[in-house]
Amino acid sequence: MRRIAGSPAGLGLVALLGITAIAAPGFYAAANLRDVILSNAPVLIAAIGMTLVILLGEIDISIGAQFAVCSVVAGLLAKSGMGMMGAAIGAALAGGLLGALNGLLVARFRIPSIVVTLATMMAIRDALRWTTEGAWVQNIPAGFQWAGLGQTAGWWLIVASSLAIFLIFVWSLRNLAAGRAIYATGSSPEAARLAGLSPRGVVFSVFVVSGILTGIAALLSSIRFSDIQSNTGVGLEMKVIAAVVVGGASISGGRGTLAGTLLGVALLGVIGTALTFLGVNPYWEKAAQGAIILVGVISDAWARTEKHGVIAAAVH
DSSP states (O other), rough: OOOHHHHHEEEHHHHHHHHHEEEEEEEGGGHHHHHHHHHHHEEEEEEHHHHHHHTOOOOOOOHHHHHHHHHHHHHHHHTTTTTHHHHHHHHHHHHHHHHHHHHIIIIITTOOOOHHHHHHHHHHHHHHHHHTTTBOOOOTTTTTOOOOOOOOHHHHHHHHHHHHEEEEEEEEHHSSSHHHHHHHHHOHHHHHHHHHHOOOHHHHHHHHHHHHHHHHHHHHTTTTTTSSSSSTTTTTHHHHHHHHHHTTTTTTTOOHHHHHHHHHHHHHHHHHHHHTTTOOOTTTTHHHHHHHHHHHHHHHHHHHHHHHHHHHHHHO
């Protein structure tokens, strides 16, 4: 707990909350805190999937485009009379299929994940724009919004579902062989192969799981509204990547925790609203996200250089 609290994400969050407590106490109004939590609960689910991908030393910048497709699929299925269960299954399935496409290209054909996901991001966005002609999904049945439970119960459903999924994956990474396989593959694919694991299979599976989580996140985000935008999820990839990186995960793979990701999501989720209350242009939020990613990459490269230097010195 001390290590997490002393992480860049933890320190940054404490500092930001301290500044707002002094300079903008209105930030702590119950309604504002509720909105911040509600809008970032689905982001946490998507960030869990990104954490798994980054633990492998891979990246997925198509996650925002996947989010948009899954949101539209959920809305269209609900509109067609499939109900909440059909919308949930459809969103998760759509995300899983898109994740499988990325995983296949990365694992089977060994194309760098940043190239694959950049290409699929552009293809998915353009295909969705062409299919929907930029129109929103409207006239969705009333039972879709807040899952038909009403705003208060729907709020608790979104938050409780996000926390439940988070705790399940925290436990799984620590206690299941699949979790250990992810860390092993991210640390050294060759060593993982010699230990009897299938690095390609692990990579493919993680991209599929990440896609499914994105679909679930899209569903939980969509039920907050009566209409669904076809361009939703723009910038989500930056937010979740920055959250994972500032949470302490290594871009090169093999190191990171979901607890750190939770802190990263909290920090990134608070920045935009806090800037508004502090009288700063909220557009600086994007700059902060980019800076966090850049600092994370530089720090990771520096750490690997130091590690190699120590190893070389010990050998000689």
